[in-house]
Amino acid sequence: MIKPGDRIAVGVxxxxxxxxxxxxxxxxxxxxxxxxEVEAITIDPGIPGMRFDAIERLCEELDVPYTIVKTQLYEIIFEVRKESNPCSLCAKMRRGAIHDAAVARNCRVIALGHNRDDAVETLMMSQIYEGRISCFMPVTYLDRKDVTVIRPLLYTPEKLVRGCARSMDLPIVTNPCPADGNTKRQYVKELLRDLDREAPGIQERMFGSMQRLPLSGWEKVR
Known part of the structure; x- marks a missing residue:
């Protein structure tokens, strides 16, 4: 995923x-x-009360340049458009913002923190809500922006990531988004949790199925 001389923008x-x-x-x-090289970029959605001071201090400790991009996502999505499905539009706008910010910082690689659970949830959401078999790829080249998106944690279970964050006492920023916890993704996450009680290991098997098909882009990492 990483090549010599890459300037990697981590979406934080x-x-x-x-x-x-x-x-x-x-x-x-x-x-x-x-x-x-590593830089950190945060897309500030403009949610009242959301602060990133602790992340700024962490980046100083890690000797990582840090950029906060101010946006009006919250106002546009919740106050102007009053979106019934805010997460979809928010995700698209945040992606565009971080792509532009990375290019502006001369970073041609963007690293995102999707884990294994995220991939399985996305696979299941595409089947339930869109009637297709689809998921984001481990490595994606975006020719319009000339940037490559990588997902280094994609093979890591969420519980392991959670344990790492806890053991390192990382400064987690509380998400005050009004849609948090009331989304299609949260529903699918809870559904998978219930299914795992009935059929233990279901997430591992579903994740493996993406490689065995394989889905587009996954054949490179089989």
């Missing part, structure tokens, strides 16, 4: 996944066999 939301990824990529610089 303040959640456990992005902070663990930031810590890992920052630490790996010391012993990874090829040189690369």
């Amino acid at each position: 939301s303040g959640g456990k996944d992005s902070l663990v990824l930031l810590e890992a990529l920052a630490a790996m610089r010391r012993f990874y066999p090829i040189p690369y």
